[in-house]
Structure formats: C-alpha cells, structure tokens
Amino acid sequence: MQVVEAHGARIPLIGLGTWDLRGRTCARLVEQALRLGYRHVDTAEMYDNEREVGEGLRASGIKREEVFVTTKIWPSHFAPRELERSAKDSLVRLRLSEVDLLLLHWPNPQIPLSETLGALCKVKRDGLARHIGVSNFTVVLVEEAVKLASEPLVCNQIEVHVFLDQSKVIAASRKRGMAIVAYSPVARGGLKSDKVLARVGKAHGKSAAQVGLRWLVQQDIVVIPRTSRIERLEENFALFDFELSDAEMAEIGALASRDGRIVDYAYSGSPEWD
Ligand SMILES: NC(=O)c1ccc[n+]([C@@H]2O[C@H](COP(=O)([O-])OP(=O)(O)OC[C@H]3O[C@@H](n4cnc5c(N)ncnc54)[C@H](OP(=O)(O)O)[C@@H]3O)[C@@H](O)[C@H]2O)c1
Numbered sequence: 495m496q497v498v499e500a501h502g503a504r505i506p507l508i509g510l511g512t513w514d515l516r517g518r519t520c521a522r523l524v525e526q527a528l529r530l531g532y533r534h535v536d537t538a539e540m541y542d543n544e545r546e547v548g549e550g551l552r553a554s555g556i557k558r559e560e561v562f563v564t565t566k567i568w569p570s571h572f573a574p575r576e577l578e579r580s581a582k583d584s585l586v587r588l589r590l591s592e593v594d595l596l597l598l599h600w601p602n603p604q605i606p607l608s609e610t611l612g613a614l615c616k617v618k619r620d621g622l623a624r625h626i627g628v629s630n631f632t633v634v635l636v637e638e639a640v641k642l643a644s645e646p647l648v649c650n651q652i653e654v655h656v657f658l659d660q661s662k663v664i665a666a667s668r669k670r671g672m673a674i675v676a677y678s679p680v681a682r683g684g685l686k687s688d689k690v691l692a693r694v695g696k697a698h699g700k701s702a703a704q705v706g707l708r709w710l711v712q713q714d715i716v717v718i719p720r721t722s723r724i725e726r727l728e729e730n731f732a733l734f735d736f737e738l739s740d741a742e743m744a745e746i747g748a749l750a751s752r753d754g755r756i757v758d759y760a761y762s763g764s765p766e767w768d
Contacts, residue, residue, distance in 0.1 A: 495533045496734065498714050500673035501646035503595065503625040506562050507711045508731055509534030511677065511720030513541050519722060524550025527727050528561065536651075536675075536718040537588075538566035538599055539580060544587035552589070563588065564595040564651075564675075566629060567614075569602035569761040574613035581617045596623035597651055600630045600761040607635070608642045615645040627651065629677075633666040640670045651675040654715060656691065656706045656746055657684065657754035664715075676710050678756050679717040680730070690745060698736045701729060708733045709746045 497504040510527045512520060512535065520543045524535055528551065537547045544565060551561060565588065571580040581596060596617065598610060618626045628639055629651035639647060650667040654660050654676035664674050680703050685691055691702035698705070703719075710717050711733055719730040738746070 495531070496711075498673045498716055500648040501625070501671055503648040503673070504562075505595070505649065505673050505675070505716050506532075506534035507714075507716050508532060508707075508733065509536050509562070509564070509675075509716065509718040510727070511718040512537045512543055512547055513720055515541075515546075515720065515722060516543055517546060520546035521549040521553065523722065523724070523727065525553040526724050527731075528554035528556045530727055530731060532727070532731060533560055534562040534564070534716075534718070536564045536677075538568070538597075539571075539584050540566070540568045540599060544584055548588040548590065558590070562594045563590065564597065565593050566597040566599035566651075569598070569600050569605075570763070572598065572602045572605040572610040572613075574609050574616075577610060577613040578617055581622045585622060592621055593623050595625045595627060595648065597627050597629045597649070598631075600759070601632075601635055602761055602763075604763055607638060611639060611643045615643055618645050625649075627672065631663075631667075633663050636663070636666050636670060636672070647672055649673040649675050649716075651677055651718075653678050653755060653757050654710065655679050655681040655685070655754075655756075656688070656709055656749045657681055657751065658756075659750040659752050659754065673714075673716060675716040675718060677718060679707055679710055680719050681706070682756055684756075688749065690749060694738070694742050694746065698738075700732075700736060704729060704733060705738070705746070708736065708738055709743065712738055712743065
C-alpha cells in the first residue's frame with residue numbers, strides 16, 4: 495500500500511470513508527474493505543458509527559497495527575476537558591487503545607484555538623492518538639494552528655475533487671508539512687457522469703470515478719471515497735495499475751472551479767449534531 499509521509503505519519507493513500515454508513519452495513523463494509531486490501535478507515539464521533547467501524551476492524555482479522563484509523567472530534571467538544579472526554583469516548587466505542595490520527599472536525603470560532611490545540615496536543619502526548627491534525631481549516635487557520643500547536647499537525651482533511659479548485663489551501667498546508675486528505679473525492683458520485691473523465695477512462699480501461707481518484711493520488715493526495723456497495727470497494731481501490739499522462743492530468747485539472755464545492759457547511763454552534 496502506497497503511503498504519504500507527513501511529520502512521521504505514514505498515511506495510506508486510499509482509505510474508506512464511512513460518513514452515513516450505519517449499523518451492520520457499516521461493519522460489513524469495513525470488514526470487506528480490509529479484506530480487499532484497504533488499510534485506512536476514516537470515521538468521526540459525529541458519524542455515529544465508531545462502534546461498527548471497530549467491529550469491522552476486528553471481524554477482518556487484519557492486525558491492528560496494519561490499519562490506519564482516523565477519527566474526529568466534533569467542534570461542540572473543543573473546550574479542553576470535553577475534548578479529552580470526547581477522545582476517550584471514541585476509543586471506548588472503537589474498542590481501541592489509540593487511534594492513528596485524531597482530527598478537529600471543523601473550526602469552532604467560539605472557542606479559542608489555542609485552548610483546543612493545547613488539549614489536542616495533550617491527548618497525543620497521553621497516548622490516545624499517534625498523530626493529530628485538522629479538517630476544514632482555511633489558509634489563515636492552518637497558519638494560526640501551526641503556530642499554536644506544540645506537536646506536529648500531520649494533515650488537513652478538506653473537500654478535494656476534480657471539480658473544486660483547492661490549490662491555495664493545499665499549497666498552504668503542504669508548506670507546513672501537512673498531508674492533504676481529500677474528502678468527497680468522487681464528488682458524491684458526480685464523477686461518473688463527466689465526459690472528460692469517461693473518455694480518459696476508456697483509454698485506460700477504467701471508470702470515470704477511477705480516473706478522478708487517480709488524478710488525486712497521482713498528486714500524493716490521500717483519498718477516502720465512501721461507498722455502500724461492496725462491488726465499488728474494489729473499483730475505488732484499483733488505482734495503481736495505470737498512470738495518467740501529463741496532458742491528461744492537465745486536461746482533468748482544467749475541470750476545477752472555485753465554486754465547485756459540494757459540502758456547504760460552517761459550524762455555528764447549532765445543536766444539529768449535539
Ligand atoms: N472532514 C469532513 O468534514 C468530511 C466531510 C465529508 C466527508 N468526509 C469523509 O470523507 C468520506 C468521503 O466523502 P463523501 O462521503 O462526502 O463523498 P464521496 O466519497 O465523494 O461520495 C460518496 C458517494 O459516491 C458514490 N460512489 C462511491 N464510489 C463510486 C463510484 N466508483 N462510482 C459512482 N459512485 C460512487 C456513493 O454511492 P454508493 O454508496 O451507492 O456507492 C456515495 O453516494 C466520508 O464518508 C467521510 O469519511 C469528511
């Protein structure tokens with residue numbers, strides 16, 4: 495499995511996204527993904543599926559140390575004591591003694607970032623997480639976070655796919671040694687109807703979705719596609735037996751726009767997920 499290295503973390507280039515996967519379906523998909531070769535699973539306390547993700551991990555029979563497990567703390571729990579409690583609760587649900595990566599899920603303007611990062615770094619030093627990072631952080635927030643954190647921040651997990659230009663925040667995060675983990679990398683299924691991706695895919699014997707994912711991993715961007723269908727687990731994983739030419743990379747790169755965002759959300763303290 496190819497990995498991206500960042501501040502000592504080795505993050506497998508493909509992971510399974512699990513947002514919206516619940517119950518038996520979630521446990522089965524995680525188990526099956528690991529059997530197929532996935533070695534990276536992305537969850538969050540907000541997804542309400544950490545228990546099932548843990549079940550899937552154990553059912554797969556793959557050794558714990560071979561799988562990279564990420565979870566995330568919801569912003570309503572960013573006050574230091576709550577953050578610590580929240581990290582411990584996630585471990586209890588996952589039935590793990592530590593996660594590989596613990597992220598701040600969305601910025602929370604209501605709680606000083608210095609306090610939240612202090613608590614996140616402490617959780618790492620206490621051995622609850624091997625690595626820590628952020629998600630949905632802008633260029634300005636990445637700079638601020640790096641200055642405030644006493645431990646390295648190894649990634650910024652953000653929305654990235656062929657239809658969205660994220661070049662500025664990608665460059666800012668990489669300048670600070672952070673890996674980019676792309677969420678919604680198949681644009682919630684939108685890749686499959688794109689004509690350019692379909693044409694390029696035809697030339698390589700690949701689907702449009704595979705081309706869009708390959709375009710990301712070929713730039714060392716980690717992808718965490720989600721699917722609820724076992725057959726698509728294999729499709730989304732088969733990205734390393736072909737290569738896009740420079741011309742193909744450029745043509746696909748031209749599909750992006752500044753307003754191609756799918757996830758239109760900002761944490762405002764709303765009780766929606768509390
Ligand atoms: N940090 C954050 O704030 C944040 C935000 C959003 C997501 N995430 C993480 O990123 C993961 C992925 O993002 P996402 O779930 O938003 O979107 P995504 O992975 O881009 O898209 C998932 C959707 O695309 C479909 N799909 C998957 N593979 C496909 C393929 N090969 N061909 C056609 N359709 C395909 C799936 O349908 P089927 O189920 O029918 O296959 C599903 O409806 C999440 O699950 C979560 O772990 C993080």
